[in-house]
């Protein structure tokens with residue numbers, strides 16, 4: 001008798017979610033046009049809707065969050081400018097150094113001394129230093145925030161802390177870019193409108209391909225003048241797509257589903273509680289990312305893999321990400337497999 005492999009439970013990322021029938025139908029029916037030489041009406045509709053939700057004057061569709069961040073940094077930074085970002089930020093650790101290689105910025109790290117994912121205003125002020133300097137002084141011109149903060153376990157920055165950081169940055173004349181790949185998660189978890197988390201920023205990026213089912217698509221939002229420049233940078237990077245409305249249609253469906261994210265947050269809490277009951281050191285998640293401290297990350301990932309549970313390493317821990325393609329039953333199944341596996 002051959003043993004059937006266990007069905008895989010995929011916690012590697014919320015990017016693994018797939019477009020369902022409703023989304024595929026919307027994609028198939030999308031009105032389209034060449035978005036480089038003309039305007040694709042569905043992309044345009046998405047850009048207007050996303051800008052409104054994000055509380056920004058304008059937005060530009062991009063194929064990925066990485067490109068959205070790179071465009072913002074390229075527009076904000078001159079070569080050799082110093083920019084500040086939180087330890088473990090996606091723009092620092094997960095974008096192949098493009099902030100330096102392509103946007104020309106020199107990164108510096110802010111510690112998370114206010115709580116996971118965020119510095120205190122004092123730490124930020126100290127890192128910025130004095131505004132005026134001689135012509136040979138290094139220039140610090142940009143602050144990059146991340147909400148939710150991936151490497152800090154999907155941690156949220158609430159509006160009042162966001163406002164304090166913005167005040168310090170703006171006082172010192174810095175531009176502010178917010179990596180809001182999962183800003184929808186932060187808004188749902190905090191019970192505030194998305195726009196409450198972007199107050200004062202110059203630009204924000206946001207993704208539809210994380211936990212919402214869209215196969216492709218992000219936006220970068222800012223002023224109309226920023227978007228005009230960003231459109232040229234996107235083209236330079238090869239991100240000017242033609243009949244992209246078929247992709248933007250999926251993003252529009254995703255945008256309508258933001259409130260469903262509460263389910264994956266609930267599942268993440270259930271998972272973390274179950275792992276703690278099992279004796280593992282898991283922090284209670286703010287959103288959909290559970291980080292677990294284990295003595296040996298590679299061997300734990302291998303062991304989980306042998307149980308049909310897929311996860312990834314992040315910040316020296318094991319990272320489980322919940323999403324719309326994993327149900328509450330899947331969480332129970334996961335915890336059951338871990339319990340049984342540990343006894344075997």
Ligand SMILES: Cc1ncc(COP(=O)(O)O)c(C=O)c1O
Nearest residue numbers: 064065066067090150179181207
């Ligand atoms: C915080 C954050 N920013 C940006 C990105 C990049 O998005 P993409 O994978 O669409 O390039 C990710 C991806 O997971 C992310 O977690």
